[in-house]
Amino acid sequence: MRLSVIIVSYNVCDLLRRCLQSVDASSQLTSDWLSVDVTVVDNASSDGSAQMVAAEFPHVCLVDSPDNLGFPRANNLALKRLGFDDEGDGRPSPDFVMLLNPDTEIVDDALGKMAEFLRDHPHAGACGPRLHYADGSLQHAAFAFPGLAQLLLDLFPLADVPVVRRLLHRLLDSRLNGRYPRRQWLGVKPFSVGFALGAALMARAESVQKTGLLDEGYFMYCEEMDWCLRMQAAGLPVFAVPTAQIIHHEGRSSRQVRWKSFERLWASRFRFFRLHDRLYPAGFHLCLRILLHLGLTWNGLIARRRFAQGLLSGDRLGEQLDTYARVMKLCG
Numbered sequence: 001m002r003l004s005v006i007i008v009s010y011n012v013c014d015l016l017r018r019c020l021q022s023v024d025a026s027s028q029l030t031s032d033w034l035s036v037d038v039t040v041v042d043n044a045s046s047d048g049s050a051q052m053v054a055a056e057f058p059h060v061c062l063v064d065s066p067d068n069l070g071f072p073r074a075n076n077l078a079l080k081r082l083g084f085d086d087e088g089d090g091r092p093s094p095d096f097v098m099l100l101n102p103d104t105e106i107v108d109d110a111l112g113k114m115a116e117f118l119r120d121h122p123h124a125g126a127c128g129p130r131l132h133y134a135d136g137s138l139q140h141a142a143f144a145f146p147g148l149a150q151l152l153l154d155l156f157p158l159a160d161v162p163v164v165r166r167l168l169h170r171l172l173d174s175r176l177n178g179r180y181p182r183r184q185w186l187g188v189k190p191f192s193v194g195f196a197l198g199a200a201l202m203a204r205a206e207s208v209q210k211t212g213l214l215d216e217g218y219f220m221y222c223e224e225m226d227w228c229l230r231m232q233a234a235g236l237p238v239f240a241v242p243t244a245q246i247i248h249h250e251g252r253s254s255r256q257v258r259w260k261s262f263e264r265l266w267a268s269r270f271r272f273f274r275l276h277d278r279l280y281p282a283g284f285h286l287c288l289r290i291l292l293h294l295g296l297t298w299n300g301l302i303a304r305r306r307f308a309q310g311l312l313s314g315d316r317l318g319e320q321l322d323t324y325a326r327v328m329k330l331c332g
Contacts, residue, residue, distance in 0.1 A: 003027075003036045003115050003202075004082050004094040008074040009102040010043040013052050015249055020057050022106040030112030037094075039081065040102075041065060041074040071198070072214035072223045075099055084208050093209075095119075098202040099224070103249040107132075110244035114202045117190055117241045125207040125236025126228060128196025129244035130185055138185055139248055141200070142193035142240045143178040145229065145279060146269075148287050150178045155295025180240070190239045194232075198224030200246045207236050215275075220261070222268035229276060259323040266292075266327045292331050296324040 027036035
């Protein structure tokens with residue numbers, strides 16, 4: 001069977017090298033039944049990423065884009081080359097495809113475990129692994145689709161409120177925040193989820209053919225949530241496979257443009273909520289606007305206080321407040 005791994009990279013050369021090394025090592029552990037090929041789409045990096053891939057990983061298919069295409073467009077470019085569109089190169093499409101962030105490292109035979117799950121469960125549309133941060137702590141790698149409670153916890157910095165500080169950890173790890181129990185992540189049994197993070201998401205070829213490519217209306221964020229929801233609607237459930245473990249050095253690309261990433265996150269959320277109005281009716285949108293205005297106003301006051309305390313520069317304060325204003329305008 002064949003697995004095609006797609007890595008979209010932007011200015012994380014050293015992490016990309018480690019990621020590719022880990023993919024090569026993991027693929028060797030399942031070479032008796034699973035062949036693994038890799039496509040790297042470099043989104044106009046300026047740190048020598050494309051040159052590194054060409055020099056050190058000649059077996060990898062490199063697409064060196066002159067422009068930053070964003071996450072969905074770059075992945076779709078690779079998917080089309082793999083035969084999932086009329087513009088494919090004529091090769092038969094793989095049995096499985098995996099979207100993998102360049103800031104990840106595969107642990108042991110995680111690729112084989114995920115592919116084996118999809119092979120042995122033909123009703124499943126896609127699956128995600130168990131993710132860990134670099135320090136070994138658990139990162140939630142799959143979520144229920146977001147609701148107002150989750151957005152409330154995201155918008156309001158409860159850690160600054162002493163009365164609820166002790167409850168914060170439980171709240172953030174609860175189903176109110178879209179999380180699944182830790183005991184499931186630390187167990188061995190696969191379990192059904194709403195969506196798995198695009199940092200490491202493996203899909204069956206039939207799922208891609210039935211659901212279609214990623215929605216290029218997103219630049220980054222929420223595209224995997226949209227994809228998984230469309231799979232679920234097509235009768236293709238998504239699962240977490242906790243025995244497959246991957247290290248995730250989270251958000252290294254997005255942190256390079258923090259407030260631009262924040263604006264893109266909310267633009268993507270608005271698009272997702274609008275497109276899936278059966279799940280998010282008019283009442284949800286009204287409550288969301290109220291929550292967002294209150295939350296960004298509250299966070300703006302905190303930023304101004306930090307500026308007054310000398311903890312935040314004027315330039316950074318202005319950038320943050322300007323971003324909040326643009327997000328509020330997007331919301332309407």
